[in-house]
Amino acid sequence: MINLMDMTGRNVMVTGAAQGIGLNAAKLLYQLGASLTLVDANQEKLAAATEGLDAQRVLALAGSVTDRAFLGALVEQAAKRFGGVHGLVNNAGITRTAMIDKMSVEQWQQVIDVNLTGVFNCLQIAGIEMKRRAEAGDKNPGVIVNVSSDAGRKGTIGQINYGAAKSGVLGITMSAAREWGRYGIRVNSVAYGVVATEMTEVVRSEKFRDKYLANIPLGRFVEPDEAVKSIAFLVSEASSFITGQHLSVNGGSHITA
DSSP, X not given: XXXXXXXXXXXXXXXXXXXXXXXXXXXXXXXXXXXXXXXXXXXXXHHHHTTXXXXXXXXXXXXXXXXXXXXXXXXXXXXXXXXXXXXXXXXXXXXXXXXXXXXXXXXXXXXXXXXXIHHHHHHHHHHHHHHHHHHTTOSSOOEEEEEEETHHHHOOTTBHHHHHHHHHHHHHHHHHHHHHGGGTOEEEEXXXXXXXXXXXXXXXXXXXXXXHHTTXXXXXXXXXXXXXXXXXXXXXXXXXXXXXXXXXXXXXXXXOO
16 A cells, blocks of 8 residues: 655754654654654653663754755755755744733844744755755755644734744744745745644633634644644655645634635
8 A cells, every 4th residue: 555654764953853743743754764863952761762762863963054054064964974954944033922002122033033033944954955955866856834823813912923923933934935835845834733742731721712712613733643644745755746735733723724
């Protein structure tokens, strides 16, 4: 039986891989046969994330997606070890919550640096490696999945920095898909609603829970291990003719034509 989700022989780079969506995406991709290049700013959590995994299939280094020199060295090392970066899950992100009139420039810039510029950094550096292989004759050079959010499509109170960054990720996705389609590089995004991670603890608290659930037709928040199935789909050959698209994974809280 053909398994279109089989990732054997592919190396997937996951940023923000030590917790939440990144960690669960890495686990699922590993189970599907992928080798992993894992990035996270937290060394201790990253080490814990790789426990029990075959060291021959995992390269994990702590660093920031804002550090282009680090990313360049990492992609070069991954390419030498695994034959290339065949997939990128652009997931690293932070929040710095404040109402517009109280948000500092530092809070604004920190989120833009990681959630928007960091996405560009990883996409550009990993994408150039994919492009080189395409020019050398690789017919399946790579797939990029950028993690966005409903916040980038409809806004969110207290997170203008986050909403702006995630909206920008949608634009990055579409532009990269148009530029790199001729090389066979596919670029898509996943726009999540409320995923049950540490980042959404306030939203899921007793104070706000019922308000948010009332706007979700499926009537629940999505668990991380369920949410990342969409990432695995977009990275795999099951989505081989899909590029430049935004896949909403929100239980129906944001529905458009």
